[in-house]
Amino acid sequence: xxxxxxxxxxxxxxxxxxxxxxxxxxxxxxxxxxxxxxxxxxxxxxxxxxxxxxxxxxxxxxxxxxxxxxxxxxxxxxxxxxxxxxxxxxxxxxxxxxxxxxxxxxxxxxxxxxxxxxxxxxxxxxxxxxxxxxxxxxxxxxxxxxxxxxxxxxxxxxxxxxxxxxxxxxxxxxxxxxxxxxxxxxxxxxxxxxxxxxxxxxxxxxxxxxxxxxxxxxxxxxxxxxxxxxxxxxxxxxxxxxxxxxxxxxxxxxxxxxxxxxxxxxxxxxxxxxxxxxxxxxxxxxxxxxxxxxxxxxxxxxxxxxxxxxxxxxxxxxxxxxxxxxxxxxxxxxxxxxxxxxxxxxxxxxxxxxxxxxxxxxxxxxxxxxxxxxxxxxxxxxxxxxxxxxxxxxxxxxxxxxxxxxxxxxxxxxxxxxxxxxxxxxxxxxxxxxxxxxxxxxxxxxxxxxxxxxxxxxxxxxxxxxxxxxxxxxxxxxxxxxxxxxxxxxxxxxxxx
Ligand SMILES: [Zn+2]
Numbered sequence: 481x482x483x484x485x486x487x488x489x490x491x492x493x494x495x496x497x498x499x500x501x502x503x504x505x506x507x508x509x510x511x512x513x514x515x516x517x518x519x520x521x522x523x524x525x526x527x528x529x530x531x532x533x534x535x536x537x538x539x540x541x542x543x544x545x546x547x548x549x550x551x552x553x554x555x556x557x558x559x560x561x562x563x564x565x566x567x568x569x570x571x572x573x574x575x576x577x578x579x580x581x582x583x584x585x586x587x588x589x590x591x592x593x594x595x596x597x598x599x600x601x602x603x604x605x606x607x608x609x610x611x612x613x614x615x616x617x618x619x620x621x622x623x624x625x626x627x628x629x630x631x632x633x634x635x636x637x638x639x640x641x642x643x644x645x646x647x648x649x650x651x652x653x654x655x656x657x658x659x660x661x662x663x664x665x666x667x668x669x670x671x672x673x674x675x676x677x678x679x680x681x682x683x684x685x686x687x688x689x690x691x692x693x694x695x696x697x698x699x700x701x702x703x704x705x706x707x708x709x710x711x712x713x714x715x716x717x718x719x720x721x722x723x724x725x726x727x728x729x730x731x732x733x734x735x736x737x738x739x740x741x742x743x744x745x746x747x748x749x750x751x752x753x754x755x756x757x758x759x760x761x762x763x764x765x766x767x768x769x770x771x772x773x774x775x776x777x778x779x780x781x782x783x784x785x786x787x788x789x790x791x792x793x794x795x796x797x798x799x800x801x802x803x804x805x806x807x808x809x810x811x812x813x814x815x816x817x818x819x820x821x822x823x824x825x826x827x828x829x830x831x832x833x834x835x836x837x838x839x840x841x842x843x844x845x846x847x848x849x850x851x852x853x854x855x856x857x858x859x860x861x862x863x864x865x866x867x868x869x870x871x872x873x874x875x876x877x878x879x880x881x882x883x884x885x886x887x888x889x890x891x892x893x894x895x896x897x898x899x900x901x902x903x904x905x906x907x908x909x910x911x912x913x914x915x916x917x918x919x920x921x922x923x924x925x926x927x928x929x930x931x932x933x934x935x936x937x938x939x940x941x942x943x944x945x946x947x948x949x950x951x952x953x954x955x956x957x958x959x960x961x962x963x964x965x966x967x968x969x970x971x972x973x974x975x976x977x
Contacts, residue, residue: 482538482664483580484657485573486514486528488545488587489566489604492624494720494792495593496943496951497552499843503562505548505893507872510569514542521870524587524620527653531661538661541581544569547589549874549894550792556595563600567607574611583616583664584608585656590625590640591718598723598955602630609634616663616670620656622646624718624791627674627729636663636670637733640713642697644688645898645923649869659710670710670733673741675749677728678969679961680719681759682785682946687922692755699748700732708735714748720792720944726956728752753971756961761785761921761946763939766803773915774809778933780914785921786942788897793919794818795894797848798840799940800917804886805851811914813886814903818843820892826857826879833857837881839888847941855881855888863891865905868927873902880906887913898923921946 491501509517518525525545532540544566548554554562574581586608588601597603601619609617616636621627623641632638639656642648662668685691693714700712711733717726730752732745752759764772773780787797795818804813822837829835834856841850858880867873876892889906896902897919903910910916911931918924921944925935937946945951948963959968 482582482661483541484532484538484660484664485541485543485570485581485584486525486532487543487566487570487584488525488547489601490547490587490589491554491592492550492589492622492718492792493553493591493593494550494943495553495722496720497792497794497844498846499552499794500555500595501548501551501553502555503558505551506546506562508544508546510544511542514545518545522650523869523871524649524653524656527650528585528587528657530650531654531657535661541573543573545587549896550790551894552792554592554594554600556597559594559597559600563604566604570608570611578611578613578615581612581615583660584612585660586617586619587653588619588621588625590621591721593721593723599628599630599725602628602634605634606630616660618656618660618663620652621715623713623715625715626717626721626723626725627715627731628725632672632674637672637711638731639711640715640731642688642701642713644686644693645926647926655711668710669736671736671738671741672731672733673738673745675730675745676972677730677749677752678957678959679728679753679756679759680948680963681716681728682719682761682921682948683759684762685755685758687925692758696748696752699751703732703744708737708740710735712744714752718791719948720951722953722955724955727960749971756966760962761937763947764936766800766938766940769936769938770803770807770809772934772936773811776934779911779916779931780934780936781924781928781932782915782917783921783924783935783937784917784919784940784942785937786940786945787919788921788944789894790896790898790920790923791944793942793944794843795919796840796843797940797942798851799848800938801839801886801888802851811885813915813917814908814910814913815886815917816889816891816897816919818894819890820876823877823879823890823892826881826890827860827877829857831857831860844943847943853883855883858882858887859907861906865901867896868899868901878906880908896920896923899927
């Protein structure tokens, strides 16, 4: 019988978002709650449970899972408390001298940043390593994770997602759990190499189904399915988590073959580097995007990646909304905005009320200025809905506001604007609009490609702009592509053991 611990901690930070993420943004499952809440969802924890629960020689030890939507840096005391609670739950299961456990699977996002702690996952993993001694630890990561020396040193294997947009969360959890089980049974001895790639990447070539990045991921999949290949991934970092280790990385783990791990990682890193100029977003000015929509039959999706709540932005941008005001565009438009004060005023006024309302610029006023609009309140809601992957969204209260042919879904709190359920839960069907504005760089494609005639990435300001030159980087690895001239950059193929 193997006793295997499972835990998780996930949040993705944009350090350019001035609004701190607080503890009440996290959903927390303690012990057995984890199974009840997450089993069967498209999450890494669910994948881990799939593998462990199917094996009658495994006893699952659920510790604690906490996750938040993306946002600004995590308030330091809140992060400390959350980390301490997670570590306490691990300590209680592991016992003294780790006698109570044979291994651990930890699901991280990997791009979390605290107010003062730039590597929260590394801190927590190092503590878990102390508690577990030499018992094996496998971790899963979003492919936007930031890889630090500490993370590599403290994990026996790192398993990143293989899809962008991300659809393989549960599958990744299964991969991690299967590998952990093999390590716990002594069937394999992992040897990991990590090769840093000084590049920040954006754009359509990142789509794993069609882009060059997908070819690199395919090499990783081939390694994982080969004899002796245990784990491989290209981890590109969230370009908006401006911390000292921000860059891309290739990680490869083989069964006791460090030389192979290194040359496989180098092969993939060189491939990515060769095509670096392709990994830049092509953005369209807002005026041009509106012209494109006017000339398109059917739905045009605007990707407003600059205010991508799923990348950590504040969600209070009204830039696209302002762009439509006073234009001759006569189609219908659907968009979202985070504005707690506007939602409160709409709820106080009631359905059908007409009122002058200030919209936007409440959270990131340095980038977005409020706009005063005469609107009508169409509907109001308590906001509860379930994301497509099965977890609960927490937008706070919502209000649907009408301004001529524009419908504005205002929420009290930021939520991911990627799927259709957000709108459907508020009586809005995106398929019935001429333009839908999604605050997401690519994740929306899973839900919109089948109903969109055109997809346009618009160039507007925001704390997660794909125009990386517009952001005030202070901490990330330098020099780095595309912020610095490429000829100054030398690849440092110094593998970790
Ligand atoms: Zn991601």
